[in-house]
Amino acid sequence: MRRKSMTSVELARLAGVSSATVSRAFAAGSSMKPATRARILALADEHGFRPNAMARVLNNSQSRLVALVVNTVANPAEAEGLDQLIMRLQEQERLPLVLRCADHEDRNRLMRIASTYQVDHVVLYSDAVSIDDAIAIFHSAVPIIASSEPLAGRDVSDVRLDARAATVEVVSHLVAQGRRRFVYLCGRASSHVDKQRRGWFSAALEAHGLAFDIVEHGDYSYDSGYKEAALLLRRTRPDAVICANDLMAIGVKDAAAALGFAVPTDLAIVGHDGVALASWDSHAITTIAPRPGVVSAALADIIDEPNDAPPVRRVIECMVRWGRSTGDLPRS
Amino acid sequence: MRRKSMTSVELARLAGVSSATVSRAFAAGSSMKPATRARILALADEHGFRPNAMARVLNNSQSRLVALVVNTVANPAEAEGLDQLIMRLQEQERLPLVLRCADHEDRNRLMRIASTYQVDHVVLYSDAVSIDDAIAIFHSAVPIIASSEPLAGRDVSDVRLDARAATVEVVSHLVAQGRRRFVYLCGRASSHVDKQRRGWFSAALEAHGLAFDIVEHGDYSYDSGYKEAALLLRRTRPDAVICANDLMAIGVKDAAAALGFAVPTDLAIVGHDGVALASWDSHAITTIAPRPGVVSAALADIIDEPNDAPPVRRVIECMVRWGRSTGDLPRS
DNA sequence: CAGCAAAATGTAAGCGTGTACATTCAGCCG
DNA sequence: CGGCTGAATGTACACGCTTACATTTTGCTG
Numbered sequence: 001m002r003r004k005s006m007t008s009v010e011l012a013r014l015a016g017v018s019s020a021t022v023s024r025a026f027a028a029g030s031s032m033k034p035a036t037r038a039r040i041l042a043l044a045d046e047h048g049f050r051p052n053a054m055a056r057v058l059n060n061s062q063s064r065l066v067a068l069v070v071n072t073v074a075n076p077a078e079a080e081g082l083d084q085l086i087m088r089l090q091e092q093e094r095l096p097l098v099l100r101c102a103d104h105e106d107r108n109r110l111m112r113i114a115s116t117y118q119v120d121h122v123v124l125y126s127d128a129v130s131i132d133d134a135i136a137i138f139h140s141a142v143p144i145i146a147s148s149e150p151l152a153g154r155d156v157s158d159v160r161l162d163a164r165a166a167t168v169e170v171v172s173h174l175v176a177q178g179r180r181r182f183v184y185l186c187g188r189a190s191s192h193v194d195k196q197r198r199g200w201f202s203a204a205l206e207a208h209g210l211a212f213d214i215v216e217h218g219d220y221s222y223d224s225g226y227k228e229a230a231l232l233l234r235r236t237r238p239d240a241v242i243c244a245n246d247l248m249a250i251g252v253k254d255a256a257a258a259l260g261f262a263v264p265t266d267l268a269i270v271g272h273d274g275v276a277l278a279s280w281d282s283h284a285i286t287t288i289a290p291r292p293g294v295v296s297a298a299l300a301d302i303i304d305e306p307n308d309a310p311p312v313r314r315v316i317e318c319m320v321r322w323g324r325s326t327g328d329l330p331r332s
Numbered sequence: 333m334r335r336k337s338m339t340s341v342e343l344a345r346l347a348g349v350s351s352a353t354v355s356r357a358f359a360a361g362s363s364m365k366p367a368t369r370a371r372i373l374a375l376a377d378e379h380g381f382r383p384n385a386m387a388r389v390l391n392n393s394q395s396r397l398v399a400l401v402v403n404t405v406a407n408p409a410e411a412e413g414l415d416q417l418i419m420r421l422q423e424q425e426r427l428p429l430v431l432r433c434a435d436h437e438d439r440n441r442l443m444r445i446a447s448t449y450q451v452d453h454v455v456l457y458s459d460a461v462s463i464d465d466a467i468a469i470f471h472s473a474v475p476i477i478a479s480s481e482p483l484a485g486r487d488v489s490d491v492r493l494d495a496r497a498a499t500v501e502v503v504s505h506l507v508a509q510g511r512r513r514f515v516y517l518c519g520r521a522s523s524h525v526d527k528q529r530r531g532w533f534s535a536a537l538e539a540h541g542l543a544f545d546i547v548e549h550g551d552y553s554y555d556s557g558y559k560e561a562a563l564l565l566r567r568t569r570p571d572a573v574i575c576a577n578d579l580m581a582i583g584v585k586d587a588a589a590a591l592g593f594a595v596p597t598d599l600a601i602v603g604h605d606g607v608a609l610a611s612w613d614s615h616a617i618t619t620i621a622p623r624p625g626v627v628s629a630a631l632a633d634i635i636d637e638p639n640d641a642p643p644v645r646r647v648i649e650c651m652v653r654w655g656r657s658t659g660d661l662p663r664s
Numbered sequence: 665c666a667g668c669a670a671a672a673t674g675t676a677a678g679c680g681t682g683t684a685c686a687t688t689c690a691g692c693c694g
Numbered sequence: 695c696g697g698c699t700g701a702a703t704g705t706a707c708a709c710g711c712t713t714a715c716a717t718t719t720t721g722c723t724g
Contacts, residue, residue: 005473007710018674023712032672048471053448054389055710059679063386065449073405074415074608083406086432090442095449098428100418110422116385117397117427139380141337222612254613276406280554281586282614339680350704355682365702387680391709665724672719679712687704693697 006049014047015040026051057118064094066303067119067142069111069134071126072102075220077245077273078126084293085123088300094120101128111137121303124148127191131156143311145302147295149192157311159298161193163272163318164200166288170242170320171204174268177327179239182212185228185252187220187244194244197272201242213238218248225251233259239267246271246278249285253325264327274321284323290316338381346379347372358383389450396426398635399451399474401443401466403458404434407552409577409605410458416625417455420632426452433460443469453635456480459523463488475643477634479627481524489643491630493525495604495650496532498620502574502652503536506600509659511571514544517560517584519552519576526576529604533574545570550580557583565591571599578603578610581617585657596659606653616655622648 012019017036024030025040044050057063066089070078086096099114101107107129114122115138122138124131127148134144135154146158174182184201187194198214205212215232218224225248232238233256243249249271253263261267271278274289298314305312322329344351349368356362357372376382389395398421402410418428431446433439439461446454447470454470456463459480466476467486478490506514516533519526530546537544547564550556557580564570565588575581581603585595593599603610606621630646637644654661 005471009710019711020675020713021673023710024673027712036672048468050444050448052390052450052710054386054395054450055679056712057386057679058384058390058681058710059712061679072415073418074408074412076406076408076411079408079411080406083404083432086405086430087435090432090436093445095446096430098418098430100415100422103419104422112382113425114427116382118384118386136380139337222609226613250612250614258613277554277609280582281558281590282582341680351681352683352705353703355680356703359682363701368702384680387709388682389709390680390711391682393709667724668722670720670722672717674717675715677712677714679710681709683706683708685705685707687702689702690700692699694695 005052006047008049008051011040011044011047011049015043023051061118063118063120065097065117065119066094067097067099067111067114067122069099069101069107069122069124069126069129071128072100073098075247076275076277077220077247080275080292081296082125084296085125085299088296089303092300092304094303101126108133108137115139115141120307121145123299123303127188127193143303143307145299147299151313155311157302157313159295159302159314159316161196161290161295161318162315163197163288164203166318166320167197167200168204168207170270170286170288170326171201171208173326174240174270175208175210177268179268180210181236181238181240182210183215183232183236183238183241184212185215185225185241185243185248186218187248188218189214189216197242197244218244220245220247222247222251222254224248226255227251229255230259233261233267240270241267242270243272245273246275246285246287249287249325250278250283253283253285264325268327269325279321279323284325286323286326287321288318289321290318337384338379340381340383343372343376343379343381347375355383393450395450395452397429397449397451398426399429399431399443399446399454401431401433401439401454401456401458401461403460404432405430407579408607408609409552409579412607412624413628414457416628417457417631420628421635424632424636426635433458440465440469447471447473452639453477455631455635459520459525475635475639477631479631483645487643489634489645491627491634491646491648493528493622493627493650494647495529495620496535498650498652499529499532500536500539502602502618502620502658503533503540505658506572506602507540507542509600511600512542513568513570513572514542515547515564515568515570515573516544517547517550517557517573517575517580519550519580521546521548529574529576550576552577552579554579554583554586556580558587560584561587562591565593565599572602573599574602575604577605578607578617578619581619581657582610582615585615585617596657600659601657611653611655616657618655618658619653620650621653622650 008019008022012022024032025037099110122144124146131149144156215228229252249269271285271287274287278285278287302312340351340354344354356364357369431442454476456478463481476488547560561584581601603617603619606619610617610619634644
């Protein structure tokens, strides 16, 4: 087994042409007699010949590989977006190289290894690595598309979310229900996305002359939502919790149920990200998120742009997806 | 931007050595003066030099790339295992190339593209593609590690599950509770994994002289579990449903709740795969699954074996993870 | 049918490494 | 100090493809 596969020179000999012609037969744009191309492709098919991508990359520098830097694939919020993105990339004949950075002692080592494979693009999907580290390691050789940190003039494209309006919408609804004791549950307090969400929430509350508590010990997991809510509900008595993501929101909901708090009567719960399971019957969490697939589409579009195009900055508006966790739907 | 990166020849000139020496400095096993190696590595670090993997692969045929063929990354059952596997591969200095095959008009096109990149191994993680297609496309060049179809003497390693004992355990428990009207809800009736699970279930029931109904319209999604359960509960009146996976089991649970059936009193529910969310408070589904991480560890071990090693067949025993969906825990 | 332009194909030089083989070098013994 | 040995390094080619440039073929026009 592991038999060496055929090379373009061998195929060329079989077809009675030169290896250059074989190469051209596989290059879409090059001009050649259709009959010759057809003959070569048929022969290639027959003998199972496929051009070696390594050799191709070696002299074009177009690997069609995209490094996707994520925290973990296990978290639905990342996984669902990633799934869409991978699908799009594959439609572009690109292949994703997944760098899973959570729990990884040295994320930079991982990026260094990946950079070795001449990836055309890097998508910093999670905020697990710093943009500056990424720039240093891929030494500006490949466009980096971030969706987290602020960019401050760095030569990098990005796609980010705007949930200002959606947050105002949710908060107004909750205030109209008479809720006054708000809490924000962080995922990772130092994360930029987290800070933004907190900021929008804070602004929306201030418009009503209200303040809020912050719980900083979350980690985006169901368990941390559950644990923090259990502590919180025994101590202060909030009547609305906004969570940095949906998983924690569900944890909060389960903790509330276990402690005998009624949702949404006693406690309203809001999540972020709009993962599929948030709208399952048993959860029905109100969540703030972009329309599904929009972020991945934007990322894929940017990637498909010519390499010398200037960096792109896209902002995507979030929506509210109402669930039962915030009580009756607003009029509208 | 996109400045061309340094080559080993340029670095060699800077270090006053030949490119061969640079190459040796990066190869772990090769004998050379420690001082020279240190000097070269320091210089490489300083100038951001990293050997080009494409060029390396071109003459060793050791890409350290692994193609992971999956259905979708969005499904927690696949995603959680995948996450573990990717982590392991990264520890081995390997990089995963993810082929997402669901919804993809032509999965074989995708595999053909991937085969171009000289992947060292292929893991057929989902049963979305046929082993024979995979063998044909990667033309026996790379070991294929399947976890689905039966192999029938094909020259391929595999890891598969054995849930016979676990299924007997669950079924005995349910029968002891007096349940008699069993239903099995398929994910994809034609899938081998599905057939196996059905078979174990059938055998376990037969041991008690019982038979069961099959619902073949599931598709592994929450929604399909919900829909089929809604139909089922109105028609026949099962008192136990075994589902091909956990997501459908949760769908069944939610449908039962919506229709006023009490779980587990009126209806017991069992899932497969042991996804994390199955044991959340709001679900607490009893599920049949291997110990977390064992499958990925086995796959990673097989991949790390020398390439000329004979195919490996590993069978992994499943356990029951009890939840509230099957009533009181059995004695034990 | 000569003559010429355009299309098709061939030639050969890389792309950046690894490695077999050749060479040099350092150290040791007689 | 010559000669020998093993370690360290250099030389040069191969890996499989793309591509600029050279050459041949084709198709037309006068």
